Amino acid sequence: MDFGLDKKSNSLKTFNTIFIVIWLLLACFPFIWTFWGSFKVRADFFSRADWWYAITAFNTLIETGASFTKEAYSGAWFEGEFWKASRNTVIVTISVVSISLFLGTLGAYALSRSTKNYAFWILIIALIFRAMPHITLVSGYLFPFFQLQIWGILPTTIVVLVAINQPFTLWLLYSFFKTVPKELDESALIDGCSYFQAFRHIIMPVMWPGVITAGLFSLMLAYNDFTVTALLLNQENHTMVPKIQSYLGTNQHEGNLMWAVSAVVSATAPLFLLVMFFQRQVISGLTAGAIKG
Amino acid sequence: MPNRSFFWFFFPAGLAMILFIGLPIISTGIQSFYAQHDQILIEVKKCDPFGCKTSVVVDQEATSKIKEEKPLGKFNGFGTYIDRNHLASDQVSEFWSESKSLGEFIGKVGNLPFYKALLFTLTYCVIVTPCVLLLGFIIALSLNAISRKIRGPLIFGTILPMIVTPLVGSLVLFWMIDAEGIIGANLQILMDDPYLSVKSSKALTWITIIIYGVWHHSPFAFVVFYAALQTVPQEPLEASIIDGASRFQRVKHIVLPHIYPVVTFVALISLMDNFRVFEPIIGFSAEGSAQSLSWLIYDNLVNEEVILFGSAAATSIMTIVGISIILTPVLLRTWKEFRTNR
Secondary structure, rough: OOOOOOOOHHHHHHHHHHHHHHHHHHHHHHHHHHHHOOOOOOOOOOOOOOOOOHHHHHHHHHHHHHOOOOHHHHHHHOOOOOHHHHHHHHHHHHHHHHHHHHHHHHHHHHHOOOOOHHHHHHHHHHHHHHOOOOOHHHHHHHHHHHHHOOOEEEHHHHHHHHHHHHHHHHHHHHHHHHHHHHHHHHHHHHHHOHEEEEEEHHHHHOOHHHHHHHHHHHHHHHHHHOHHHHHHEEEEOHHHHHHOOOOHHHOOOOOHHHHHHHHHHHHHHHHHHHHHHHHHHHHHHHHHHHHHH | OOHHHHHHHHHHHHHHHHHHHHHHHHHHHHHHEEOOHHHHHHHHEEEEEEEEEEEEOOOHHHHHHHHOOOOEEEEOHHHHHHOOOOOHHHHHHHHHHHOOOOHHHHHHHHHOOHHHHHHHHHHHHHHHHHEEEEEEEEHHHHHHHHHHHHHHHHHHHHHHHHHHOOOHHHHHHHHOOOHOOHHHHHHHHHHOOOOHHHHHOOOHHHHHHHHHHHHHHHHHHHHHHHHOOOOOOHHHHHHHHOOOHHHHHHHHHHHHHHHHHHHHHHHHHHHHHHOOHHHHHHHHHOOOOOOHHHHHHHHHHOEEEEOOHHHHHHHHHHHHHHHHHHHHHHHHHHHHHHHHHH
């Protein structure tokens, strides 16, 4: 929307720039501040006396002799066993992404190529499932899982996250598959391919952008999940987000709140890097559902 | 595609959804009709040289036995739904007859746990959703007017609040506005009130969570609106400029009608997401003054003594009813479109 004829007034331009700068400050400053503060001691980042200490590192200098300290990180990662939580997160995330992409591409391909009524109803049901608050589903899981004695372990959580993720993945991939012309796989079918061969050799190779987008969203869901992982995993198997919450609960220990700060930074940094690289895919995924349907 | 191939392609995804979304909803429904067992009490006679006393104690053996036999608990029918922690029908009718004015009645009902949570959840939805739409639209409009070369990094900065999980996002803000954080401490100096803190006031807590909600969700609205703005046709815009339409008139009469379907989509998605608000309550440790429906369920499920399955399930079912009410207009519209397309 670049108005060729539009001569914008200078005051409007300035106003616009100021607005954007203020918004970006609001959006980004909290993260920059937390990142900065994670290298300080608690007395500086949560200073009762003077918030300026967080910048001058008054107490950090006294306690550690330098203006930056990695104490919070080493505390959280080793003493607080954050390494275990991040290992669990890696396992959960990789499994959820690969399984839900496998199920999702097959299902969404079938939905996009079916002209029957039931395909429409399945999509509607998926939309209803997408709207269910996760906590209500968890309240349905807990009792049966206790009875079957599959509560607390990683595989259960992985399967649950895959299932919760399916409705969104199906919708997203469905809208991507719709953009691939039907003639492409129909001609392959005429040449004697089975549906699966057409899917595997003809459709998948042109679907990579869509698959990457869907994969990113599964990844963000699995990586960011709190409701399911906090309630379905035992202490030992906690992933990063419930682990961060557990640092908050035990405030008696001086270092624990700083552990939470450094854990938040450690958990957020990989996500930011990922989005930085795949920004285009994230945006196309968010808009796919809106623009095309 | 023939039915047979469709079945095999869709089977794995369908099975996962039936097993882990469909069945749990049914399981929740069943659980909501049961309540945990009462403890079995027995009278024990104890005699000592000074005489005999009878005392009532819990019969541990019998209690655990009945728990093992019927792990789901005792059948309670709609008992859980109407008890004090949920719809509280007795209390509400009592308040109705007692109260002299409507305001007093509403005030009393608003203090019951379920209605308190419902009130917060609805307030949050009703305020956050329009703010998100408005702020997202304004950001999209103004970013769209900025030179294309530097837009990439600006978009990245804009979507940061959205990609972190709500717990982390609210923690990051909470650490700043806490009495010991940078904003909280400066507010105390500014207002000249050393005891000012977000936690101490109910209104301030609500405002904080609502501001957080807008901060977290606006980027989503922005991204969708931004993409929609790219598809606005150029000719009518140019024509309107020649006809002397102001910027505001152009947005109102050309841009908004064009992206209207997208606005409803964003409104629906954010309404659904806002209705399940609960992580920020934990992040801001605001349990004292702000509780949402989802938080009530969470609180029942992490109960330390005994997990209140029945209570959590009853709240869940009522939350699902709430979600269905929100979804109905959309589903009806889709159904009509589908019928006319056929």
